[in-house]
Amino acid sequence: MYAIPLGDDGAELRPLEPWRAQEFLAHMDRGREFIGQYITLADAVTDLESSRSFLLGYADKAAADTGRIHGIWADGTLVGGVLFRTMDIAQGTAEAGCWLEPAAAGRGLVTRAARVLIDWAVEERGIHRVEWLAAAANGASIAVARRLGMTRDGVLREYRLHRGERLDIEVWSVLAPRWRADRQARRAGHGS
Numbered sequence: 001m002y003a004i005p006l007g008d009d010g011a012e013l014r015p016l017e018p019w020r021a022q023e024f025l026a027h028m029d030r031g032r033e034f035i036g037q038y039i040t041l042a043d044a045v046t047d048l049e050s051s052r053s054f055l056l057g058y059a060d061k062a063a064a065d066t067g068r069i070h071g072i073w074a075d076g077t078l079v080g081g082v083l084f085r086t087m088d089i090a091q092g093t094a095e096a097g098c099w100l101e102p103a104a105a106g107r108g109l110v111t112r113a114a115r116v117l118i119d120w121a122v123e124e125r126g127i128h129r130v131e132w133l134a135a136a137a138n139g140a141s142i143a144v145a146r147r148l149g150m151t152r153d154g155v156l157r158e159y160r161l162h163r164g165e166r167l168d169i170e171v172w173s174v175l176a177p178r179w180r181a182d183r184q185a186r187r188a189g190h191g192s
Contacts, residue, residue, distance in 0.1 A: 079103065093127065
């Protein structure tokens, strides 16, 4: 399959397909507590069967054009990923998300990977609004939303029950015209 370089450091973005279930499970095992602080992914992928089932669900979403999932590889190892949890082509909306194991944090991998995914959604699929939902306490995810040029739309108070605690969820978004303008500025050397 294809791999998209994410910069000069050898990191790549690749489809995360069901045949990679064992590799995906090993990745979850390495980062389970870190990944699971704010999202349910680490609790959903606990053995080979659940890993395969999770990836099959995204294969079905890709076939139906309602979602996508891609892994981030660094030095040949799966270390995280980005996804469209939902995509509504008719409405032109999508909800993006991410995860990363702790060893790969702080390298800008999620921001670079999310840019590739959002570029594809806006330019190839005609998505007008990309949303990013993050727990209010998840500073790293909120920082990615900011680096992506997103605007904070608001807070859904005590919106999600996660590991017995109700989390406030911040909603961030970027609209296609702003995304294109920011991308043009980055290419001209005026942005990060």
